[in-house]
Amino acid sequence: MLGRRVFNDGNGGCDPKADEFKEMVLELMVLAGVFNISDFIPSLEWLDLQEVQAKMKKLHKQFDAFLTNIIEEHEASNYKNEKHKDLLLLKEETDDDGNKLTYIEIKNMFAAGKDTSSNDIPNLPYLQTVIKETFRLHPSTPLSLPRIASESCEIFGYHVPKSSTLLVNVWAIARDPKEWVDPLGFKPERFLLGGEKCDVDVKGNDFEVIPFGAGRRICVGMSLGLRMVQLLTATLAHSFDWELENGLNAEKKNKDEGYGLTLQRIVPLSVHPKPRLSPHVFSTLI
The missing domain is CATH 1.10.630.10 (Cytochrome P450)
Known part of the structure; x- marks a missing residue:
């Protein structure tokens, strides 16, 4: 998606930020699935007894800062002239209605994905x-x-x-x-x-x-x-x-x-x- 390796290939070719990203993803899965009292007693939601909301907001800021930094580094490297086409190039493309993706939508795709195909x-x-x-x-x-x-x-x-x-x-x-x-x-x-x-x-x-x-x-x-x-x-x-x-x-x-x-x-x-x-x-x- 970015034209760079973010997982260790066994030969030292690992992005130093890979562990940080994986830890954030794991924390997101844990927080999103935790048993939250506020989900069952809405009147207690404002108390945030288990600090789930506070942790989610903190994690959201970390995610946003992490992805923003990657995007800015990518743009600074003049990625438009690279032969490798990656996810960020989608910002330059338009759909049938003439709309373009925003960087917010592209960031969301890191947690989801984009269409791909395989012939076999x-x-x-x-x-x-x-x-x-x-x-x-x-x-x-x-x-x-x-x-x-x-x-x-x-x-x-x-x-x-x-x-x-x-x-x-x-x-x-x-x-x-x-x-x-x-x-x-x-x-x-x-x-x-x-x-x-x-x-x-x-x-x-x-x-x-x-x-x-x-x-x-x-x-x-x-x-x-x-x-x-x-x-x-x-x-x-x-x-x-x-x-x-x-x-x-x-x-x-x-x-x-x-x-x-x-x-x-x-x-x-x-x-x-x-x-x-x-x-x-x-x-x-x-």
Whole structure:
């Protein structure tokens, strides 16, 4: 996105600011998913008992200063004359309505993403169904980000007052037995031609599985996230054979999930890769 490396490549080619950025991202995920008393007792919100708001505001200032500095350094390096095209060049482009992106919107993309494509993915239909089924059972954001009801309304007999905070249980919807056959089973075939959900996608058009949300507030980074997961999964599956650590059987592996803004394992997955291609191929992959 920036034309510079921000992760350690093992040869000392690491941006010194990489650790700072990663720490801020991790802190953001923790704060956004923390159990906040004010969410359940709004009258106490002004007290900020757990200092969540104060920490969020401080983190926002750090993020903004960090990204502003990167953008200013990039502009000072006369990036327009570089052969490498990166995310900041989007500021010079206009959409069909003649509008240009602002730097505020570009900064937001660092937490989401922009569209990308890869030519091999359309030729791997079963891989796509595996990714869909994974997103169904384990959506990255089990509860959608909070929304505020703009008007009072009634949904399925429930009265929703104006200004209520609303959360959509994406995790539960995708496991609803009224919508899915054997909802707890991992069955990618359900998305193949002839399967029960062959016409269902995960891009917000089919409400029984919306890992990225839906409507106008759908995840900005959906296209990038979906393509990256597909591409990386295909590359790892093609390049290596995999075994669980210490010869552990997959059925005995702890699959419990932890509470938070993003869905994570309580016990991290630890596996051993075994190269299955010629050695020179892996240098190309890196």
